[in-house]
Amino acid sequence: MKPVYVVGAAETPLGKVPDHSEFSMVAVAAREALGEAGLGFRDVDALFTNYMGEEGSVQLGEYLGIRPRYAESSDMGGASFEFFVHHAMLAVTAGRCEVALIGYASRQRSRRSRRRAVDATDQSLAAQFEAPYGIHFPIGHYALSAARHMHQYGTTSEQLAAVAVAARQWAALNPKAWVRDPLTIAEVLASPMIADPLHKLDCCLVTDGGGAIVIAGPERARDAAKRPVRILGAGESHCQWHVAQCPDLTVTPGVVSGREAFAMAGISPSDIDVFEPYDNFTHAVILYLEDLGFCAKGEGGAFAGEGRLGPDGSLPAMTSGGGLSYNHPGALGILLLIEAVRQLRGEAGARQVVGAEIALAHGTGGLAFSTASTVILARE
Amino acid sequence: MDPITVDPTTEPFWRACREHRLMIQRCRACGHHQFYPRPFCLACEGVDLAWVEAKGEGHIYSQTTIRVPATPEMTPPYVVAIVELEEGPRLLTNIEGASSEIGDRVRLRWRERGPLPPLPVFTPAEPGS
Numbered sequence: 001m002k003p004v005y006v007v008g009a010a011e012t013p014l015g016k017v018p019d020h021s022e023f024s025m026v027a028v029a030a031r032e033a034l035g036e037a038g039l040g041f042r043d044v045d046a047l048f049t050n051y052m053g054e055e056g057s058v059q060l061g062e063y064l065g066i067r068p069r070y071a072e073s074s075d076m077g078g079a080s081f082e083f084f085v086h087h088a089m090l091a092v093t094a095g096r097c098e099v100a101l102i103g104y105a106s107r108q109r110s111r112r113s114r115r116r117a118v119d120a121t122d123q124s125l126a127a128q129f130e131a132p133y134g135i136h137f138p139i140g141h142y143a144l145s146a147a148r149h150m151h152q153y154g155t156t157s158e159q160l161a162a163v164a165v166a167a168r169q170w171a172a173l174n175p176k177a178w179v180r181d182p183l184t185i186a187e188v189l190a191s192p193m194i195a196d197p198l199h200k201l202d203c204c205l206v207t208d209g210g211g212a213i214v215i216a217g218p219e220r221a222r223d224a225a226k227r228p229v230r231i232l233g234a235g236e237s238h239c240q241w242h243v244a245q246c247p248d249l250t251v252t253p254g255v256v257s258g259r260e261a262f263a264m265a266g267i268s269p270s271d272i273d274v275f276e277p278y279d280n281f282t283h284a285v286i287l288y289l290e291d292l293g294f295c296a297k298g299e300g301g302a303f304a305g306e307g308r309l310g311p312d313g314s315l316p317a318m319t320s321g322g323g324l325s326y327n328h329p330g331a332l333g334i335l336l337l338i339e340a341v342r343q344l345r346g347e348a349g350a351r352q353v354v355g356a357e358i359a360l361a362h363g364t365g366g367l368a369f370s371t372a373s374t375v376i377l378a379r380e
Numbered sequence: 381m382d383p384i385t386v387d388p389t390t391e392p393f394w395r396a397c398r399e400h401r402l403m404i405q406r407c408r409a410c411g412h413h414q415f416y417p418r419p420f421c422l423a424c425e426g427v428d429l430a431w432v433e434a435k436g437e438g439h440i441y442s443q444t445t446i447r448v449p450a451t452p453e454m455t456p457p458y459v460v461a462i463v464e465l466e467e468g469p470r471l472l473t474n475i476e477g478a479s480s481e482i483g484d485r486v487r488l489r490w491r492e493r494g495p496l497p498p499l500p501v502f503t504p505a506e507p508g509s
Contacts (some may be wrong), residue, residue, distance in 0.1 A: 117451040123386040125416055128394075132499050133474050134454030136446050143444035144462060151442070151482040195460075196445045242416075244462045244472040249442055 004089040005221040005228035006377065008033035008214035009341040012105045014327045015178055017208040022052065023063045025105035029212035030064060037214050037224040039099055044214075046070035046097035048084035049104055051331055060103060070097040076238070077365015078278060080104075081213065081333035082373030086234035088215040099220055105210030106329040114206055114330070126242060135243070136195050139203060139281075141368040143195035145249040146283040150197060152250055155286060155301035157197055161188035163282035164201050164324050166309035171321025173311065173351035178205050179325050188282075202282040204322075209329030211338050229344045229377045232267065232358070235260025236373040243368050252369035254291035254362060261374035262293070267358065269293040272376075274343045274359040275309075275317040276336040279324050284369070285309070285317065288362050292374065316353045319343060333363035337375065344379040382496055389417055392431050397497040400490050402434045404469055415469035436488030437505070438465040443475060443482055461486075463502050477503035 010032035012025035020028070026049075034040055047068040049056045056073035060066075070091045076083045081102055088100035108114055120131035135141065149155050165185055171177035183201070191200040221228040237256035240246040262268060269292060277288045286300035294315060295303045309317040320326040320339040327335060340359035342348045358378045365371040384394040393416075396403040404415045408430055412423035420427050443461035446454070459475040463486055475486060486502035493499055 116449070120451070121381055123381060125387075125390075127381060128383040128387065128390060129416055130472050131451070132453075132493070133460050133472055133501075134446060134451045134458060135460045135472065136448065136450040140444055140446055140450065140460055144442040144460070147444055147482060148442040193445075193447050195447060198444075242472070244470045249462075 007037035007224040009338045012210040014209040022105040026103040033212040036226045044101045046100035048102040050080035076371045078331035079363025079365040079373045082363035085375045100215040102213040107208045108330045109208045141243045142281045145368045148249040153298035159301035159305035160282040161185040163285045167318040167322040167324035169310045171325035177321035177326040204280045204328040207327045209327045211334040233261040233265030233376040238371040253372035257372040257374040258292035265376045272360045273356045276361040278364045279322040336361040394497045405429045406432045413467040474501045
């Protein structure tokens with residue numbers, strides 16, 4: 001198969017962004033990302049976005065002046081951008097496009113737009129069978145998963161907290177991280193309980209932010225100003241929407257997306273130098289470690305608890321500080337990809353993982369791991 | 381939102397709630413039980429489904445205590461759980477009346493909701509029951 005590359009990657013303004021709209025944020029990031037590849041908006045012939053309003057790619061295309069011949073605004077939750085890398089790679093390979101732009105921005109912090117409950121009014125199955133029970137959206141859904149994992153495998157609150165501590169250790173090395181103060185396991189456990197067993201500090205941040213990624217084939221990658229990063233493999237899957245429909249809340253569709261991505265890449269988990277997991281909740285990382293094959297099912301808690309994810313660990317993970325400490329603009333997936341690219345280019349400054357050759361970005365979306373998409377990237 | 385009037389596929393379920401009966405679907409071909417209702421069997425893909433009344437007994441598959449306000453109708457703390465019915469299907473619900481743990485046996489009870497159909501919730505089963 002013809003090689004496909006990430007040829008540009010850039011964050012939008014992050015944190016609290018008072019002086020932009022979502023569309024202008026994407027424009028700024030997209031311009032920077034395309035510039036890295038020596039490209040402009042007029043070169044883009046494939047456009048991917050999510051959460052940019054109805055017919056999102058249409059709205060974004062109009063704003064940027066792009067009329068694509070390949071377009072997608074599917075809603076796969078926060079993992080949409082990993083799905084999009086998969087789809088863009090296939091589209092480039094099939095000759096259906098040459099330059100794919102993936103963009104996203106949110107001002108969920110400034111707008112205070114996050115909802116806390118399942119919509120009880122939209123006549124959906126969730127309105128009928130979830131909303132009346134007052135489940136907190138989405139923390140309640142994820143708490144049911146965490147509680148079951150602890151029950152089934154003896155995973156502890158301390159092991160969950162170790163994930164937050166590792167993320168914070170990385171954030172301390174990233175000037176763009178939203179919170180950088182030192183954090184201890186005791187402080188995580190002392191933070192208010194939101195939905196047992198998830199404390200406040202087991203949950204990700206709520207910030208503004210977003211980013212842009214540019215994907216192209218070898219012809220375009222040759223001209224890139226920065227070192228292109230090759231897409232080695234990608235995979236995707238999804239499972240339940242309603243949390244009670246999940247056959248096993250300790251297993252995510254990452255089992256499938258990871259298997260597919262590793263098979264395409266022809267490598268195994270032991271080859272991964274940098275792991276960028278969608279750390280919306282601490283236990284999420286523990287489940288991914290198991291489902292992607294970094295350890296056996298049930299051993300993710302011990303893996304995280306041993307401090308292996310931090311700057312001195314054997315599997316550097318959440319190297320930006322992650323959704324837990326760097327930024328979480330509602331949909332984190334695009335920032336995972338950008339951090340993976342930065343690490344593979346050797347641009348990560350104080351948090352650079354020495355000798356990073358292969359990185360894995362793993363996204364999730366929806367409610368308690370509804371969706372999963374895994375992307376494996378390599379330094380050329 | 382009155383679920384009886386909005387969704388023909390779930391209307392039989394909500395009508396039965398009015399009579400304090402928890403109805404699930406059973407496939408006449410393969411015997412599989414399922415909830416929520418669908419026009420085919422998830423196990424064998426057959427379409428010959430019957431509504432049957434669940435015994436209203438089961439166990440807690442997972443649970444969480446919600447400790448922050450999520451909706452004006454519920455005052456924290458309260459327990460949201462997934463209960464696995466003896467017949468097999470799971471449903472999201474609340475556990476009321478006593479403290480509970482994952483794995484505990486529970487039985488059905490009903491929460492009245494004014495003009496809306498009563499809501500199936502669960503309570504820990506008495507020891508030995």
